[in-house]
Amino acid sequence: MPxxxxxxTRQKKDTKRTTMMQAAIRVFAEKGYHAATIRxxxxxxxxxxxxxxxxxxxxxxxxxxxxxxxxEFLLQAIRQAMAPRSNFSRQLQAGLQAxxxxxxxxxxxxxxxxxxxxxxxxxxxxxxxxxxxxxTAMWQQVIESAMxxxxxxxxxxxxxxxxxxxxxxxxxxxxxxxxNPEGQAAAAINEMIQFGLRAAGFTGN
Amino acid sequence: MPxxxxxxTRQKKDTKRTTMMQAAIRVFAEKGYHAATIRxxxxxxxxxxxxxxxxxxxxxxxxxxxxxxxxEFLLQAIRQAMAPRSNFSRQLQAGLQAxxxxxxxxxxxxxxxxxxxxxxxxxxxxxxxxxxxxxTAMWQQVIESAMxxxxxxxxxxxxxxxxxxxxxxxxxxxxxxxxNPEGQAAAAINEMIQFGLRAAGFTGN
Amino acid sequence: MPxxxxxxTRQKKDTKRTTMMQAAIRVFAEKGYHAATIRxxxxxxxxxxxxxxxxxxxxxxxxxxxxxxxxEFLLQAIRQAMAPRSNFSRQLQAGLQAxxxxxxxxxxxxxxxxxxxxxxxxxxxxxxxxxxxxxTAMWQQVIESAMxxxxxxxxxxxxxxxxxxxxxxxxxxxxxxxxNPEGQAAAAINEMIQFGLRAAGFTGN
Amino acid sequence: MPxxxxxxTRQKKDTKRTTMMQAAIRVFAEKGYHAATIRxxxxxxxxxxxxxxxxxxxxxxxxxxxxxxxxEFLLQAIRQAMAPRSNFSRQLQAGLQAxxxxxxxxxxxxxxxxxxxxxxxxxxxxxxxxxxxxxTAMWQQVIESAMxxxxxxxxxxxxxxxxxxxxxxxxxxxxxxxxNPEGQAAAAINEMIQFGLRAAGFTGN
DNA sequence: TATGAATGAGAATTCATTCAT
DNA sequence: TATGAATGAATTCTCATTCAT
Numbered sequence: 001m002p003x004x005x006x007x008x009t010r011q012k013k014d015t016k017r018t019t020m021m022q023a024a025i026r027v028f029a030e031k032g033y034h035a036a037t038i039r040x041x042x043x044x045x046x047x048x049x050x051x052x053x054x055x056x057x058x059x060x061x062x063x064x065x066x067x068x069x070x071x072e073f074l075l076q077a078i079r080q081a082m083a084p085r086s087n088f089s090r091q092l093q094a095g096l097q098a099x100x101x102x103x104x105x106x107x108x109x110x111x112x113x114x115x116x117x118x119x120x121x122x123x124x125x126x127x128x129x130x131x132x133x134x135x136t137a138m139w140q141q142v143i144e145s146a147m148x149x150x151x152x153x154x155x156x157x158x159x160x161x162x163x164x165x166x167x168x169x170x171x172x173x174x175x176x177x178x179x180n181p182e183g184q185a186a187a188a189i190n191e192m193i194q195f196g197l198r199a200a201g202f203t204g205n
Numbered sequence: 206m207p208x209x210x211x212x213x214t215r216q217k218k219d220t221k222r223t224t225m226m227q228a229a230i231r232v233f234a235e236k237g238y239h240a241a242t243i244r245x246x247x248x249x250x251x252x253x254x255x256x257x258x259x260x261x262x263x264x265x266x267x268x269x270x271x272x273x274x275x276x277e278f279l280l281q282a283i284r285q286a287m288a289p290r291s292n293f294s295r296q297l298q299a300g301l302q303a304x305x306x307x308x309x310x311x312x313x314x315x316x317x318x319x320x321x322x323x324x325x326x327x328x329x330x331x332x333x334x335x336x337x338x339x340x341t342a343m344w345q346q347v348i349e350s351a352m353x354x355x356x357x358x359x360x361x362x363x364x365x366x367x368x369x370x371x372x373x374x375x376x377x378x379x380x381x382x383x384x385n386p387e388g389q390a391a392a393a394i395n396e397m398i399q400f401g402l403r404a405a406g407f408t409g410n
Numbered sequence: 411m412p413x414x415x416x417x418x419t420r421q422k423k424d425t426k427r428t429t430m431m432q433a434a435i436r437v438f439a440e441k442g443y444h445a446a447t448i449r450x451x452x453x454x455x456x457x458x459x460x461x462x463x464x465x466x467x468x469x470x471x472x473x474x475x476x477x478x479x480x481x482e483f484l485l486q487a488i489r490q491a492m493a494p495r496s497n498f499s500r501q502l503q504a505g506l507q508a509x510x511x512x513x514x515x516x517x518x519x520x521x522x523x524x525x526x527x528x529x530x531x532x533x534x535x536x537x538x539x540x541x542x543x544x545x546t547a548m549w550q551q552v553i554e555s556a557m558x559x560x561x562x563x564x565x566x567x568x569x570x571x572x573x574x575x576x577x578x579x580x581x582x583x584x585x586x587x588x589x590n591p592e593g594q595a596a597a598a599i600n601e602m603i604q605f606g607l608r609a610a611g612f613t614g615n
Numbered sequence: 616m617p618x619x620x621x622x623x624t625r626q627k628k629d630t631k632r633t634t635m636m637q638a639a640i641r642v643f644a645e646k647g648y649h650a651a652t653i654r655x656x657x658x659x660x661x662x663x664x665x666x667x668x669x670x671x672x673x674x675x676x677x678x679x680x681x682x683x684x685x686x687e688f689l690l691q692a693i694r695q696a697m698a699p700r701s702n703f704s705r706q707l708q709a710g711l712q713a714x715x716x717x718x719x720x721x722x723x724x725x726x727x728x729x730x731x732x733x734x735x736x737x738x739x740x741x742x743x744x745x746x747x748x749x750x751t752a753m754w755q756q757v758i759e760s761a762m763x764x765x766x767x768x769x770x771x772x773x774x775x776x777x778x779x780x781x782x783x784x785x786x787x788x789x790x791x792x793x794x795n796p797e798g799q800a801a802a803a804i805n806e807m808i809q810f811g812l813r814a815a816g817f818t819g820n
Numbered sequence: 821t822a823t824g825a826a827t828g829a830g831a832a833t834t835c836a837t838t839c840a841t
Numbered sequence: 842t843a844t845g846a847a848t849g850a851a852t853t854c855t856c857a858t859t860c861a862t
Contacts, residue, residue, distance in 0.1 A: 009862090013825075032324030034239045038853065048827045053854065055825095118323030119237030129382075136379075159396040162379050163372035163404075170371020171364060174341075177334075191364040199368075199404035221842095243836060253844045255839085264836065442734030444649045448857060458823045460860085469857065528733030529647030539792075546789075569806040572789050573782035577814075580781020581774060584751075587744075601774040609778075609814035624841090628846075653832065663848045668833065670846095 017055050020045040025066055029111035033063055033120035060121050067124060070112050071131040077102055079138060088146035092196045093189070095142070096168065100189050103172045104181045111176075114169055132165065139164040143200055153201035160200055167199070168192060222260045225250040230271055234313035238268055238325035265326050272329060275317050276336040282307060284343060293351035297401045298394075300347070301373065305394050308377045309386045316381075319374055337370065344369040348405055358406035365405055372404070373397060427465045430455040435476055439518035443473055443530035470531050477534060480522050481541040487512055489548060498556035502606045503599075505552070506578065510599050513582045514591045521586075524579055542575065549574040553610055563611035570610055577609070578602055632670050635660045640681055644726035648678055648735030675736050682739060685727050686746040692717060694753060703761035707811045708804075710757070711783065715804050718787045719796045726791075729784055747780065754779040758815055768816035775815055782814070783807060 023044040027036045038059055042052050056062040081098035085091040103110045113131060117124055140161035146152045175181050175188050228249035232241045243264055247257050261267040286303035290296040308315045318336065322329055345366035351357045380386050380393050433454035437446045448469055452462050466472040491508035495501040513520045523541065527534055550571035556562045585591050585598050638659040642651045653674055657667050671677040696713035700706040718725045728746065732739055755776035761767045790796050790803050 009824085016825090034324070035327075037851085049854085050827050050856085051825080053856095054827095059853070115324055118320060119239065119325070155399065156396050159376060159393070160400060162376045163397075163400045166375020166378075167368035167372035167404075170337075170374070171367045173371075174367050187361075188364070191361050192368075194360065195365060195368045195404055198406050199372075199400055201403050242834090254837085254846095255844050256842080258837070259842065259844095444734065447855090459825095459858085460823050461821080463858070464821065464823095525733060529649065529730055530734070532650075542785075565809065566802075566806050569786060569803070570810060572786045573807075573810045573814075576785025576788075577778035577782035579785070581777045583781075584777050598774070601771050602778075604770070605775060605778045605814055608816050609782075609810055611813050624845085631846090652830085664833085665835085665848050666846080668835095669848095674832070 016047075020047065020052070020055055021062075021066060024062060025070065025108050025112055028063060028066065028116045029108035030116075032116045032118075033124075036116075060123060063117070063120060064124055064127055067112060067117050067127050067131075070109050071127070071134070074099075074102060074109055074113065075131075075134055075138060082142065088142065088149075088151040088200070088202060089193070089197060091142050091146075092193050096189050096192045096196070099168065100172065100175070100185050100192075103176050104185050107176045107181075110172060114173060136161045136165045146200065146202075151203060153203065155201060163199060164196060167195065171195075221252075225252065225257070225260055226267075226271060229267060230275065230313050230317055233268060233271065233321045234316035235321075237321045238329075241321075265328055268322070268325060269329050269332050272317065272322050272332050272336070275314055276332070276339070279304075279307060279314055279318065280336075280339055280343060287347065293347065293354075293356040293405070293407060294398070294402060296347050296351075297398050301394050301397045301401070304373065305377065305380070305390050305397075308381050309390050312381050312386075315377060319378060341366045341370045351405065351407075356408060358408065360406060368404060369401060372400060376400075426457075430457065430462070430465055431472075431476060434472060435480065435518050435522055438473060438476065438526045439521035440526075442526045443534075446526075470533055473527070473530060474534055474537050477522065477527050477537050477541070480519050481537070481544070484509075484512060484519055484523065485541075485544055485548060492552065498552065498559075498561040498610070498612060499603070499607060501552050501556075502603050506599050506602045506606070509578065510582065510585070510595050510602075513586050514595050517586050517591075520582060524583060546571045546575045556610065556612075561613060563613065565611060573609060574606060577605065581605075631662075635662070635667070635670055636677075636681060639677060640685065640723050640727055643678060643681065643731045644723035645731075647731045647733075648739075651731075675738060678732070678735060679739055679742055682727060682732050682742050682746075685724050686742070686749070689714075689717060689724055689728065690746075690749055690753060697757065703757065703764075703766040703815070703817060704808070704812060706757050706761075707808050711804050711807045711811070714783065715787065715790070715800050715807075718791050719800050722791045722796075725787060729788060751776045751780045761815065761817075766818060768818065770816060778814060779811060782810065786810075 020041070024036075024041045027040050027044050030036075031040065038049060038052055042049050045051075078095045078098050081094040082091045085094050117128060136158070138161075140157050143152065143155075143160050143164075144157040147154060147157060171188060171192055175184055178184055225246070229241075229246045232245045232249050235241075236245065243254060243257055247254050250257075283300045283303050286299040287296040290299050322333060341363070343366075345362050348357065348360075348365050348369075349362040352359060352362060376393060376397055380389055383389055430451070434446075434451045437450045437454050440446075441450065448459060448462055452459050455462075488505045488508050491504040492501040495504050527538060546568070548571075550567050553562065553565075553570050553574070554567040557564060557567060581598060581602055585594055588594055635656070639651075639656045642655050642659050645651075646655065653664060653667055657664050660666075692713050693710045696709040697706045700709050732743060751773070753776075755772050758767065758770075758775050758779075759772040762769060762772060786803060786807055790799055793799055
């Protein structure tokens with residue numbers, strides 16, 4: 001009886017693929033692109049080297065893919081948290097809440113995007129600037145909406161957005177470096193909100 | 206009695222050493238730690254590989270040393286610019302002016318600190334967090350002084366300082382990526398000042 | 411009593427086996443032994459990798475087997491074409507006709523024997539020298555028969571046979587490299603016959 | 616005192632380079648391109664792996680280079696031997712004498728060209744057909760000269776040249792496979808000359 | 821019979837570092 | 842001091858082969 005490439009088999013393969021990708025994210029986040037070897041990744045997945053190349057074309061492609069996927073995931077999470085809010089203050093609160101949540105419970109996501117990938121490989125450059133650009137664009141949109149509705153003072157929305165992107169990332173990196181991130185999360189979120197409201201010149205309307 | 210190089214010899218040696226270090230900074234800044242090879246560095250210095258190892262113990266040590274030195278240089282430059290000012294607004298202006306000046310005219314300094322070194326090698330971690338820490342501490346001191354004198358509202362100075370560090374770096378990175386950084390510098394500085402004043406809750410007194 | 415596949419089953423198996431072998435010949439002829447992978451072969455046969463190893467022990471054994479079989483096929487074809495002729499000139503004509511026919515319509519046969527297998531694997535050496543030996547022996551027999559009957563001048567039949575083997579192969583390789591082998595075939599055959607008659611010192615009797 | 620990249624040093628380097636190339640030719644000739652590993656080559660040269668890459672860019676480039684150089688050497692040797700002769704018979708004698716000499720005393724040359732490189736790597740194809748082409752062209756020129764001066768009968772010179780190229784190579788391969796090539800060389804040369812004169816329809820004028 | 825996921829030995833190549841001159 | 846030839850550990854990736862299903 002011929003072997004059936006049934007949905008069961010395929011599902012198993014997909015599961016393994018996902019498992020390996022998660023292991024790879026962890027390894028890349030922890031060691032950075034260069035220090036992370038294929039051996040590290042397969043060891044973390046408990047498979048043989050050949051298995052890596054059965055599932056992925058090569059180290060570089062996988063890394064760029066993980067980076068892109070992770071960036072998209074993070075941006076989506078923040079965007080979706082902000083979407084239902086119309087008030088600038090509430091948007092900021094929701095977005096930062098989502099951001100910090102991920103940072104605290106999935107620190108590998110932040111490490112991959114902010115640390116693991118820097119200077120990794122030329123082919124990552126595009127992904128990397130695309131991520132910074134989209135992150136900035138996201139804040140810029142929020143800021144310009146708020147400007148139009150008079151919630152914040154008139155300003156160069158692009159520049160403020162860059163400031164937001166940099167400031168929040170730095171605060172979050174400091175947060176997850178802290179011995180007890182979860183305990184600090186609530187305070188950090190509040191202070192980030194205050195920082196953002198002030199920096200954007202929130203008028204309270 | 207141990208052999209002592211005459212002062213003339215020592216000076217010559219120091220000169221060559223300095224030349225090589227400057228070449229190394231350029232190469233590291235341009236390619237990043239991993240992609241930069243010793244061959245690249247000696248080629249840029251127009252010496253042989255062996256000469257590199259006469260002046261420096263190894264690639265890693267040199268890099269960490271350059272990083273530390275560069276970080277110190279940048280921090281000193283900003284600190285010194287702010288020192289004579291007592292008003293928060295003026296301090297901000299002077300500090301950012303100095304920062305942007307360096308970014309525009311010595312972009313390698315910024316690239317080395319913000320890009321070339323991330324994820325380079327474990328032994329850099331200490332230097333790196335030390336630099337972020339001192340940068341943040343610098344802003345924190347400015348902020349807390351201003352708080353004490355009532356120039357800005359009461360806040361968690363540490364957190365605002367982290368925000369400053371991240372925000373200004375991000376804006377500066379965007380600036381030097383711009384095709385014509387010099388042309389944008391003045392506007393960028395002004396907007397950074399405004400951003401900082403707002404974010405710190407500057408009351409104008 | 412050991413399990414015996416029914417004749418129907420065995421036939422089906424043989425068919426599949428044959429199909430795979432033909433695909434393998436094509437792939438080996440096209441890419442050469444080393445560049446041809448098992449994946450290439452199973453892709454050309456539209457089966458899975460495991461199936462390959464059900465029918466054949468390994469790549470090397472299959473290749474040697476295919477080489478031997480192909481060599482035997484080619485030698486038989488030429489021999490059979492020459493068998494009914496007794497005159498040297500007619501024999502040459504018939505043999506070369508058959509040889510060129512195969513070269514033009516089954517180029518994979520020639521490519522496998524003359525190109526794909528050279529330097530393939532140590533275990534092929536025996537097959538390879540056996541083929542060259544039998545090819546030479548075939549011509550030698552024809553030549554020595556003709557010598558005995560005074561159709562050609564006295565000579566070292568072995569050496570002339572080697573010359574025949576090399577010369578005809580080279581001409582045929584050039585022929586199938588030509589953009590339009592079929593169009594050139596007739597002329598090539600005639601010229602090969604003339605070459606052979608002259609080289610053997612055909613006296614016309 | 617600075618190290619002098621004197622002619623002595625450079626000469627030593629050139630010598631080593633040449634030594635390594637000769638070792639590489641032997642290894643490639645014996646095992647063929649694929650079976651020959653870099654480890655084999657450096658072992659034959661008694662140096663470390665890194666040394667190989669200090670002298671040569673990579674395996675493929677070296678092989679193609681060696682092939683081209685060897686082909687050129689062989690062609691030149693045969694051409695130069697034939698150059699001073701004007702009579703077809705004498706040319707053949709001189710050329711084959713040179714060819715067999717090389718085959719017997721430098722069998723690696725012949726093995727590299729006729730065996731070691733077949734199916735080696737796509738980038739060799741050009742070199743390989745170029746060699747076969749130039750070898751054939753060399754014989755063709757000799758043949759057409761002789762035709763013009765009426766020394767041999769009228770014929771398709773190109774086709775005869777292909778026959779020569781193939782026939783002589785085959786005979787020479789058989790010769791060097793023989794247990795005592797040197798002992799057979801003289802007879803082989805004579806018989807090759809006779810074969811060639813007959814095949815070209817030498818009229819004796 | 822048939823499948824294809826999984827394996828791991830082995831190959832090429834890079835590059836920081838050493839050391840005789 | 843200065844040189845650059847030489848080294849070899851370490852890394853990525855390929856592909857023939859196995860085996861549970």
